[in-house]
Amino acid sequence: MKWLRRGAGLLVVLLLIGAAAWWYLARDRSMPSTPVQRGAEAAALVDPARIEQGRYLATVGDCAACHTARGGQPYAGGRSLATPFGDVPAPNITPDRDTGIGQWSFDDFWAALHLGKGRHGQLLYPVFSYTSFTKVTRDDALSIFAYLKSLPPVNQPAQPTGLEFPYNVRSSLVAWRALYFKPGVYQPDPAQSPQWNRGAYLVQGLGHCNECHAPRDSLGGIEQSQHLTGGQIPQLDWYAPDLSTRTGGGLEGWSAQDVVDLLKTGQSSKGSAFGPMADVVRLSTQHMTDADLQAVATYLQSLPPRAPVASAFQQASSHEQGGKLYAKQCADCHGDNGQGVAGVYPPLDGNTSVTGPTSVNAIRSVLLGGFAPATAANPRPYSMPPFAQQLDDEDVAAVVSYIRQSWSNKAGAVNPAEVSRSRHTPVD
């Protein structure tokens, strides 16, 4: 409800900004295909190689993750996406005539992906990550569209949105878009290698990494300067780390191979994918080509160092208690010195999920346990026991503080109230 109160106040501001933003719409025009283009596009839609390429690109974009309800038909929509402003159900993007994209032209699809506009010109809610997808090339968009058109149609009507006022007023998006959305296909940087540019294109565009790995302000927007610097994922209560591998970065010390390993197998010498990232690896990145994964790694390795966050290190008073718990519950797998076991159990020493700016990932990993994602390269992952049932808030706080403050780790301590807040199990 605090969003609602804040939102009502902001509405006035929004409307003012909105008026000033109309000029922006002039730039926001779709470029419909010419008749010649339309002919070529029609041919492309039935080209098997094109469809296969589209299948790959839709996987890279992880479209199915949002556009598939749990236990439902792939791409038939229905999954409710929680946002701080209310729930938005993902639509059906199978080619069903009545409930899907059966009647869509490629221009319609392009307007959605590139401009964030629906088939009838309505502004789409940015929970559909067109802020990233706008960077996708028209040719790649055509491949994805060809693939979606090749799917078996599923008749599944859209669910109503659950957005609260004023966010349910679509015209409020005019202002939002003026602030946070700049349509435009990715422009390669000629000073960089083709591999770097491919990585930047995938990370910034289809991969839409920034949608989680950046902080969002009170309107759910992301500042350009904050790209890929890490952020709390709205509603999910996980922290998506900063993706710089250089000094002060969230992935400090990660080699290109570590990045590739994590995305391909679900684990690396520096840590394993869990929470929402495990979904991403399982559904999307494990299926990417080695060349594309290398390109992503090359681009991430080029992200600049981050300014260190100055903080006085203060060891938790529970350190000794945490150490005893660690020896009893954790050391068998993660090692006496938090070193882990290569390829089996992730290290905790120097693990960004342990030492992150917030402790939520470490707390929730202890509470929830679970398996690393099963991938083609790691089909039988090892697992961690859930400790939610076994340990009380104080013990979890003590052991998480211990791992955040042992070996080379110098992160802040955790208090039991933070643990209590994280005792919820995520299910759709």
Next chain:
Amino acid sequence: MEQRVAACTSCHGARGEGSPDGVLAPRLAGKPAGYLLQQLEYFQSGQRRHAPMEYVVRQLSQPYLRQIAEYFAAQDLSYHRWPQPAVSAEVLRRGEQLVLHGDPARAVPSCVSCHGDKLTGFEPMMPGLVGLSSDYISNQLVSWRTHTRAAEGPYCMGVVANRMREPDIAAVAAWLASHEPPADMHPQPATAQTTPLPGWCVMGHSEVNP
């Protein structure tokens, strides 16, 4: 495999013998592999609800789930006997009546008609009803009623559970938990399932059209 499935065994016991209280986490050891796999898949799809289970199975592939199901199905452990619930002889008689003969007036079939005369279930899909605590059995019957457990198709146990009177749930659970189990508690082979299941029952009887 034992090392891989630490997330399972921390609640279900090192070899799937179930949690010590018999309620929090049920026994997995020796249950039909097909049944265990089906339940894991139901937790993935949300047809069976229990948030910690849904979270733990989320990242796993179907082939790996099958291996995990087969691992626990192959664990051959003696059954723990639960203390007999403190219920009256009359309640136990009612429970016995329902288990062995059902309640024709309410169209409730007997337990043995599907789960077998020994109540040890059948390979590969039909779970046994022996060695379970009274609380666990009544929890499951109630979860059929609240749709936190479900199955494909005609939803047979849901139909049965919804026809039962509430005291009958407690009576069935009490009798099953206090029943002296047979010496051989393994699920019977599929070929032993000679009584046709009711047409609307889907568990392990694909030959019968619902």
